[in-house]
Amino acid sequence: MADANGFFSLVFYLFPHPFQPYMKHSYLAKLRFLLLLLLSLSAALPAAWAQSGTGTVSGRVTDAKKEGLPGVTVLIEGTSLGSSTNADGTFTIGNVPAGERVLVISFVGYSGARQPITVVAGQTTTAAPQSLMENATALGEAVVIAYGTARRQDLTGAVEQISEKQFVKGQVTNPEQLVQGKVAGVQITTGGGQPGAGTTILIRGGSSLTASNAPLIVIDGVPVDNNGIAGASNPLTLINPNDIESISVLKDASSTAIYGVRASNGVIIVTTKKGLRGDATRVMVSTQASVANIVKYSDVLSADEFRALVKARGTTGQLATLGQANTDWQREIYRTAYTSDNNVSVSGSTGMLPYRISTGYLYQEGLLKRNDLKRYSGSLNLSPVLLDGALRIDANLRGSWIDNNFGAQGAVGSAVAFDPTQPVFAGANQGNPFGQTADQLRIYNGYTEFNNRDDKGVISLNPLSPRNPVALIDQRRDLSTVRRALGNALVTYKLPFLTGLSASLNVGFDNQRGRGAIYVPAGAGSDFNRQGINNQYSQDLNNRLLETYLKYDGVVGPGKLELLGGYSYQRFENRSYVFNDNRADGSVFVPVSLSYSNENTYLNTNVLLAYFGRLNYNIGDKYLFTATFRNDNTSRFAKGRQAGYFPSGAVAWRIKGEDFLKNSTAVSELKLRASYGQTGQQDLGGNYYPFLANLTQSQLTSQYQLGNTFYRTLRPDQYNDKITWETTTTYDLGLDYGFADGRVYGSVDVYQRDTKNLLNFVNIAALSGLSNAGTFNVGNLTNKGVEASLNVDLVKGDKLNISVNANATYNQNRLTKLTGSDSPNDVGQPTGGIAGGVGNNIQINTVGYSAQSFFVNQQVYGANGKPLEGVYVDRNGDGVINSSDRVRYKSARPDYIFGGGANMSYRGVNLAFTLRANVGNYVYNNVRSNAFYDQNTSGFVVNRNRDVLNSGFNSAQYFSDYYMENASFLRMENLTAGYDFGSLVGKGTNLRLSFAVQNLFVVTKYGGIDPEVQGGIDNTIYPRPRTFTVGLNLGI
């Protein structure tokens, strides 16, 4: 790996101290970080390459109305020389080798053009003005695929690319939000409304069960780690969406199988913006300001309703706890949140060196008070071509620095549960059941909290009651700093001895540093008995990539052949550090448990090593063939079981290419695709060594005393030395279509994905292992589905343009085998833990049903329509209600997912919106299922969902289907209106003003605050705000 060291040393220069105290950095330090990041590479590169025998090409590109088209890409074919047009449609490309050249002109939404031109050394050649026709199908558009690009019309697999123009607009702070609702078969669910919230991305229903269901994400050719880092809920937050040019989603095995063992859940390829050779310097400045508000509060009792309830049903002791205040705790903890997102990029080329440098600063507030995120980001892209076009280098370096201020996320739940009759601050209106003095009430730093009183009259904190939400927010400092540096250099060299043969070397790294600290003062109710918290945590991720491949393009026999063969090495290092658990004053509460090897760090390593190949064969643009193969090896399994083999094949018949359709305008595209392939899965998350027969040493808090000595015990761990891949076989049948001269186009896919040898956490026979369950290759599951997308240009005119797009997905997930036997005694694997009680699960995985189906008792209702407490349908008629009477009922997974939107423009005005809908997804309303009147609490009463008044329950009825709700919804994700002022500021500039609303409305029958809940169990989520954004983009 010596070849990569130079690159890494730069990063270690940037991150010199793994233990750098997080608190000490200042704005100056951040600035220095960004500057270093940007300057170190640019300084390392020669200022310019001089070269003889070149000339300059200039010209102008217009639309059908002869008005200049800005932003059009103009390339010299066979090189990376190029430019994009200015606001008036003109372009200039310098340093073009003299001779016969072809200009390749392309622009999303327009049909491209090819224009021959003769370049004379030392002169500027002016090309004839070129006008482009609008063509939404953009068949010639280059689509980013694995290890390269392909023309859309040449694709044999199910690949969808969303480019900048189609991205979701408005306040988009995480990359995945750019395509939310845009791609058929892709379900993107955020964890909630907090800045930087984690996101679940599920492509075609997910093919795994215990193993990760996350797709592989490839950023500029670097497949990144799926594991998050401590201090960031969502690792993608560290990528600035403003730097992204396009996102490709690879869905079928023909397109993904070349990524082998990491591709079972689809692949998302993120391509960032780059500079073009010969491009004039362009500066883009954008600024956005947003204001976000809460849309809906959790429906709990008001203070007066609560008082009435306790008076009606409470015990004497409970009545005494009531206060006289009227506090709406949810309104106490939420606020109007402001966000500002500013980005500057400079792109162009100095001499022969195309570059793009960008920097961004995001400040995003959460609805929850004292919760915010700051992101500083910078990126540098250099893409020079040397040696007469024989050597191309594409170097990317991006860095980001995030300061998270998590606030007290626990306040979200306690604001729902905390007694609304209590005041925020201890005092006269507070319930005072134990007759405490004002000073005694104020001991929790002045905030109201609930107490216990013992038989000796000693008053202490009540540990079972909710904690004061405002106290939580005011007294918890939960900060993290996460830095990420991601870079790669792709070097492609055209080998001199065989035309069409090139060799590539891609060296990359992705280093992340997560540092965090939590401080809670002594006296705070949340950590009163341990006298506060003063803790830190720390984690490092170091990932390296080395890939090399050979590519051959040429005409062989009747068609065009593309051959690719390569080797890939990736190493993922995940190192965490352990620290003392301290009280607020810094004294040790629980000392750190060093590892077995007496270290304060734990390092986990995963190495992947692969050989891969691809063959594409295109006969007359009519018959297309693709075959791929990958041999993957992972360190996660025992020797002898490390290798997996993943083949795929696809054929496509491009009917449009046949003579009878060639010249048809009614049918502008028609292609049938069929593909088959296998992909794998080895990602068991934190389980890096499932095959290893090792012993785990207990921590200092799990010792055992024999005699007068406490021993840190050694436990032989469950292992499976036979563990290996799970394999998904995907069949896909697709149709790409375009009608009415390209004004109607889209595609339809039918697929089936069969996963076998699931990496599954299953029960094992007692005494056959070293636990009662372990990870084995057991079980099968199937996803079947249909996806369709449709784009229509409704109105296409001089001034008015309207286009609409829609996508629809139907997916059915079925478990087909879960254990080694087919025993009739198998009820399935319980899953889906809920809040309330301990260890209660509401979902189950059962053969013949969807994964995570709900498993509930059927509620019996009285004549008045109200549920009867504890009365359920006795399904097996044995006179006893137990788990044998539960039924599998619905699933959190939607049957149908829809997305769609429209773009309208009239002169400089444009309007766009994006809608999303899920149909058939159910949610267990856990807030409602905790709404029973509990006479057992002493010293406090918990506020409840309003349903407590309807059900009248006195005890928890967690397993009742009364709490199942249809959570189908329609959400207006985004609505944007904009106006292009054109060159208002000056010639050649462009100014755009936009106004956007995020999350404008949600149509649903669901009773909780939001129907979109990860996992389908709603125990209050951080509310997703409605956000209004004003944006200004200036191009100079």
Next chain:
Amino acid sequence: MTTYLTRALSTLALAAGLSVVSSSCTKDLNQVPSYSANAEVVYSDPAQILQVLARLYGTFAVSGQNGPAGSPDISGIDEGFSNYLRQYWQIQEVTTDEAVIGWNDGTLPNLNTLTWNADNEFVRATYDRIFYEVSLCNEFIRQTSDDKLSSRGVTGAGAEAVRTYRAEARLLRALSYWHAIDLFGGGPFATEKDAIGTTPPYRNRADMFTFVESELKDLDANGPLLAPRAVYARADKAVCWTLLTKLYLNAKVYTGTDRSTDALTYANKVLTQGGYSLCNTATASASAYQKLFLADNGQTDARNEVIFPITFDGQRTKTYGGMTYLVHAPVGRAVSPGSAGINGGWAGLRTKPNLTGLFGANTGPGDQRAALFVFKGQNPSVDTLGQFSSGPLVAKFRNVTSAGVQGSDASGDFADTDFPMFRLADVQLMYAEAVLRGGQGGNLATALGYVNGLRTRAGSNTVATIALNDILDERARELFWEGHRRTDLIRFGKYATGYNWPFKGNVRGGRDVDATRVLFPIPNSDRVANANLPQNPGY
């Protein structure tokens, strides 16, 4: 020329890069973590072998390697619930007249009403814990054979020590197999001779009994177990004898053959060779009897009575099961957290009038054991399962010392109190019972002396005569909430029929249940995983 040279060099460099990478990186596929212990290293070092042995004991106390939660031993249930002692206690007490649990967690209420099925997660957790311990013991015994020790260079005094550890592992395995015999009748069976990965065969109750009996007798005769009371909390000879006594006393239930004489043989060994004595001194804040269940019961003279404790420590042995559960779960209402030495009660466990009714006229007013019941503000009978106000409270296990000071965990979460799994009083009562059942090797006068010794220690009046049925009641009075009740009721034929308590059989007044309820079902989860296992009758 220069162009050609550059190209040639670049091609060479690429080729060289490729080959270097291919050869160096394949070795990289063999990754081993430095923070984890390797079996070859661990079992070559007697000190580390002792750490593994400590883990075999620890299974009764903790639920995983992090403490109180994290890195759990078993799964399929909340980690705090999964604790051995918590589950064993619960299944022995909540299913009887001694305890009721108010929580609505999963299938927990079915334990109160004797309506569990083969999918009950608490029955399953008990089963899984028992066989988990057997698995760990098997692995330990496998790794510490004389052959393995000498091949790893463990010799001399080190090897001698490990031979004692190995005998202890066999004793702990026998203890867990006894739990399986008692609760499930039979079950899967494997020893150190069966390799990991082998699906075990079924062994019925009588056969499993024979195995446990032969193991214990062999350990008594040949095993290098420690002498009684040599090291606190180690499974020594006296533990072996006590377990044999229990096995023989219940042999009629397990095998159909009365073995009271054998029971007496081993009870006598404990009583005469064990060197145990009743804790007879009170402090200002704790009676002699109460001292057995307090935070310092591992240090005071309470220790003289304890044959086999499960040790806990508020800072170093943390769990949400074990003693944390037994101290927190009964606290609420009139029993304040402060009096129990903790930060808050869980308001779950109460008792039934059947137990509290055994005191009073039978014992006189001064019985210290009855003083642990709290009636203030409570409905003395159990009318609802879910209301903590329904049923007398029990303040037996507490996290305060005999001086009235809270245990070592300042936050009040975790208890220091050790759980007396076997103690002298139990053996004395077993002696008396074996005599009354006609066992040879003891006499009635000594038996009466033992019973009255306990009553006197507790401040109760004494009795002039005892009959067999009195033993059942006296066991309840002396040993309530110590995890014996279900076994005792079954041995006296009073569990399924002929004697009822609130909510037995899912009716408020209680009713007879099917005789098959004396055994728990083999959990479906294991019958799915192991086709060799038959189901117990009635399930």
